[in-house]
Each structure stands twice: as structure tokens, then as C-alpha cells.
Amino acid sequence: MVTEVQWSDLQRDPKQIARLADEGTVRVRRRDGVPLLLIREDREQSQSEGSVAAARALRNVLVHLQPERAAQWLIEEFPWADVLPEQARAQFVHDFARAFQASAELGEWSVLAQAIREWRSTALVYADPELTRALAEPIDGDFGPVPPPMGE
Template sequence: MVTEVQWHELQRDPKGVAALADEGDVRVRRRDGASLLLIREDRSQSAADGAVTAARALRNVLAHLPRELAARALLDEFPWVDVLPVEEQAQFALDFARAFQASAELGQWSVLDQTIREWRSTAIIHADPELAGKLAGPFDGDFGPVPAPTEV
């Protein structure tokens, strides 16, 4: 459970907010920025250790399943996986397990988020046969300069 307080409450009564953090996580709402989340360090480390253990267990479970079955196990959460070719479904399951473990061990969930975003984009391409055909090549000629990602 997350208790919510306003920034001014933290400023006015830091000991009271600290007492709330002893009981559970505290979300501090700010008007001029993103909310802050106060978590006691001992609970944070326990959560991180649990995430790493879960990631290792998931990787091992998926590694012992036939690749096609591992991909099917992820369909409830990621229904777009069904659009991918069978061999790519299996590769998604493998990439997902590796990214999950890497994210847990690094404490940076952006690794897993990036993997999911890339595979979802791949599924979008496969869902559009015309686009998939264009991207399958072959390509003739030069398509000109590619703008930097910030220019798009």
C-alpha cells in the first residue's frame, strides 16, 4: 500500500512522513514536478533481491519449456506475440527472459521496456502485410539521408 502526502506535508512534518515511510511506501505529490516515492532502504533491497530471484526463476522455467510453449505462455500478457512468425515468437520468449533478468539485476527496468517495445514494433510490421513486404526488400538505390531520431 502506498500512502500519499503533499510536498508541503513533507516540509511541514518530515518526522511524521518518515513515520509513514516506516509503515509502507509514501508518494509525495508535487505541483511542479513528478511525484517522489519514499521507500525505506531495507524494503527496497528486499524488493530488488526478490526481483532478481523471480527473473532467474522465470528464465529457468522458460529455458526448460519447448520454445513454442514458452512463447505461448506469454500470450496472455502480450497478445500481439500471436502475430509474429512461430520462430520469432520463440525468440521473443528468450529475449524477454534475458531482458527481465538483466533489468532485475541492474535495477533498470528500461532494459525490459525497450525489449518489449522493439518486439511490439516488429509485431506491428508483421500485422501489416504491405508494410512487411516493403521492408522485406530487396532494396534498390539510395533512399537519401536518414534524419537523427531527434529530427523525426
């Protein structure tokens, strides 16, 4: 259960907000920034332990399945993976499992999100036969300086 309060509520009555945090997660809305989540440390540790256990179990399941079978299940959630060639789909399954476990162990789910973004971008390339062909051709000559990367 997530209870939402305003930053001013936290400033005005921190004891009441602490009582709410004893009951569950508290989302503190701020006008000038991203909301904050307040959660008791013991609850966070328990969630972290649970997510690590789930990640290990999922990774073991994925490792013991045939890559084609695991890919079938992941394609239900990530339909774009269906355009990947068979070998790339198997690598996606492997990378997904590793990133899932790493994310759970670190408590940092951006690792998994990054792996999914990268594989989705790869699928976009494979979905466009002209782009796939152009990227597979040898590059001749110098095309000049490379511009700095653009933000997402």
C-alpha cells in the first residue's frame, strides 16, 4: 500500500508521516522535484532479499530451459524479440537472465532496463531489412568526425 502526502505534510507533521511509513510505503510529492518514497529499512531489506531470491530462481529456470523455449516465454512479454534471428534471441534470453539477477543483487533495476533498451534497439535494426543490410556491409573510406552522442 502506498500513501501519498505532500512535502508540506512531512514538514508540518513528521511524526504522523512516520506512522504512515510504519504501515506501508509513503510517496512524498514535491513541487520542485521527483517524488520521494519513504519505506522502513526492515521492509526494504526484506523486499531486497525477496527480489534477489526471485532473480536467482528465474535465472536458474531460464538457464535450464532450452533457449528456444525461454525465448518463447519472453516474446510474450517482449514481442519485438520475435524479429531477432535465432542466435540473437538465445543471446537475449541469456542477457535478460544475467541483467535480471544483477539488478536484483544490486537493487538497481536500471541494469535490466538498459539491457532491454539495447535489445529492443537491436530488434529495430533487424526489423528494417535495408538498415540491417547497410549495417552489415563493409565501410569504405573516412566519413569525417563523429558527432557527440545525443541524449534520449
